[in-house]
Amino acid sequence: MSESALFDVPVLTGVLRPPAPWVLRRAEGAELAAYRRLRRDAFVTEQHLFSGTDADDVDDDPRTVVLVAVAPDGAVLGGVRLAPLTEPDIGWWAGSRLVVDGAVRGAAGLGAQLVDEACRVAEAAGVLRFDATVQQRYAPMFARLGWTDAGATEVGGAPHRRMRWPIDRVAALVERTKAPLAELLDPFGAAWGTAPGASLGGAGFVGDDGAPVPGSDLVAACDAILPAMVQRDPEWAGWCGVLVNVNDLSAMGADPVGLLDAVAGPDLGTVRRVVRGLRSAAEAWGVPLLGGHTQLGVPAALAVTALGRTGAPVPGGGGRRHDELTLTVDTTGGWRPGSSGTQWDSTSSRSGEELRAMARLVRDAAPRAAKDVSMAGIVGTAGMLAEASGCGAEIDVAAVPRPADAATGDWLTCFPGFGMLTADAPGASRMASPLTDSAAIGRLSAAPGVRLTWPDGETTTALPGPVTGLGHA
Structure with a gap:
């Protein structure tokens, strides 16, 4: 399949007309056929980008998603398709064949709405790279929508721009979970190992999963489980309390030797289920539960501390x-x-x-x-x-x-x-x-x-x- 068959974008501008109502949805049956007729009219008849047909292998790929804008009377006013570019799908998709009926071009930004919806669908599908190749004169519209320009190319003899939708899923996760750590932990010693009282991790172990205990072969680790998870699924929370701590010790090459837990809950039943999960996991990994703290009549919570041994922590x-x-x-x-x-x-x-x-x-x-x-x-x-x-x-x-x-x-x-x-x-x-x-x-x-x-x-x-x-x- 040629690159030109994947990435073209048709004319999206025209005479401004009053906004037309529509809904955006995935195409099925007759709507899919109508979308393909719009494409043929735009790409073959009007723009002469293709000879005879603009259909390609992407149309036959069952993974392809087609989004259409449908008027109240059922007429398809425009559409766009998006699909994985690899087999198997590794999260790299492209949008293509964006088309708007000539009768409503420019109406309330229909083309832009289709592009935005395609971005939303791609991200919801777990895509981490989403590309499109657009005619050079329409690149500014994509730029206004937040797309970045990845360079020039040519399709059907016409100048095009390779555009990319910036997906920040990983950065957003890190911002929520890890980015605040340096500021939060600064009171323990900004110089990490040289400031008076600095103790977190110790020399050579900044930000590790566990902490070597000075003067011993012990490694200590501690993790808390999200309160919402403890409340929603107490036994699984107990299991995970052991799992994440054993993982922390394992990452440092330490053999687990014991666990301590602090568990709280609104009632006896909740706490009992958490403890049941803790016991099942402790037995599965062969780690004794040495003791801990239990509290009733309070919001659900769980924290587990683990101790392990290694003479050579990784x-x-x-x-x-x-x-x-x-x-x-x-x-x-x-x-x-x-x-x-x-x-x-x-x-x-x-x-x-x-x-x-x-x-x-x-x-x-x-x-x-x-x-x-x-x-x-x-x-x-x-x-x-x-x-x-x-x-x-x-x-x-x-x-x-x-x-x-x-x-x-x-x-x-x-x-x-x-x-x-x-x-x-x-x-x-x-x-x-x-x-x-x-x-x-x-x-x-x-x-x-x-x-x-x-x-x-x-x-x-x-x-x-x-x-x-x-x-x-």
Whole structure:
């Protein structure tokens, strides 16, 4: 399929007429046929961009979404299509064949509304790169809508501009979850290791998942579960309280030795269910629950502290420029009910033996650097590992292992259950396991932030700079 067949945009301007009412929706049946007639009239008859027909393979792709504007009398006034550009879909889509009926061109910005709706649909589908190629004279309209110009090209002998819709999903997630850390933690010592009283992490362990306890082989970790999750799904919250802490210890190569919990709830039933989840997970990972604190008659809450042992903790900031980034992740399971797109449950169906084997992977591999994938998702976690290593990161989107039924945008920003990012010399990863998918997905680089690379060689910026502001370990 030629590039010209994918990306043309027709005339969207014309004589201004009174606004016409319409609704935007996905085309079906007769509406789809009417949309294609509008395209033929515009692209073949009027603009002579194609000879005979403008139909192509994208029309035959079952993944293609067609949006149309429909008048109250059922007439299709315009439309646009959007579709993945790769098989399998890795979250790179393009919009094309945007058309408006000549009778209503210029009416209340119908073309612009179709473009905006296409952007909304693409982002909802988990797309992380959304492109279009438009005739040069219409590029200003796309620019006004917020699209960025990616350079010149030519379609059908006419000058065009390659446009890209800026998707900030990863940056927005990091802004919510990790960006405030440096300011919040500043009272513990802005110089991180040299200021009086500075203790967080210790030398070489800034921003790590756990903290080595000075003068011992202990590693301590602590995580809280979102109160809304404790209230909505108490047993799962208890399970996750253990899961995230064991992951934190695992990322540092530590063997878990004990847990402490602080659990609260409005009634005995809620707390009992949380404790049931804690016990199930503690038994599955073989970690004793040593004690903790319980409170009733208050809003639901859960925090768990974990202790582990290792004589050689693996730092999150031990990577070096040009090191290979490896993702080791359990892609079995599925979205947790009620948390589709944000929480992947790969652990509750695993045996205790399997869970404990995965928890030992970093310990046995001893990479230069490791972090478990948690709230910031795969991309945000890569950004934190890179930042602590004094580097940036580049991720090859097509190389990322993922489940077949998870959209790329969701997968790169979700909590995947068990997922570890490690950095080591190129080709030196030892993280392979029959229980997980493990693949080199990129490298550490000189420029701060995280960039995504795509099959056509293009690069998009997922994170423009440091994630936490905590700096080099």
